[in-house]
Amino acid sequence: MKQKNASKYFDTNPSGWGLRGDPFLWEDLKSKFQKMNVPVSALELDRLLHKFFKELTGEPPNAATISS
Template sequence: MKGTVAEIFETHPEYWGLTGDPHLWEDLKEFFSNMSLPYSVERFTENFYIFYKLTSGYEIKEGVEHYIPGYDKGGASGGMINSSFWLEKGLPVLTERLEKVNKKYERKKNK
């Protein structure tokens, strides 16, 4: 997945909000695997919000958890995604990584 936005999903966070969050991470990685770098942070953020809504059926909102049946592999929070995790940790980490990888690809392109 070199050369695609999926690169920013290679390293998982140290912790997750709920047990469905790693599944959303992997689905996002797959979704962005067809999008070439560099890729604007604004466009990434917009697509993240759209993907979240299409996946959960809801707008992302601080302090809200959503149940995704396809992510339910058992456990106490099976299938649950935590919007606070995504707003406070997941999305900021991903946009920071995207900014770094964009700079790397811009430098390569300008050589």
């Protein structure tokens, strides 16, 4: 059965983690997106990723956090 929520974008883990907290942040983001239906546009996905990242970490993402 096809997954209908936007958490599907988090089904495949990155090949490596930059910081030891990254897997937990990944799971927290996946949880946030479980309440959203697909399709989410690329612009909306970007906006929501920034919003949820800030909610979960207390800081907005920046070039250093994105490229790690």
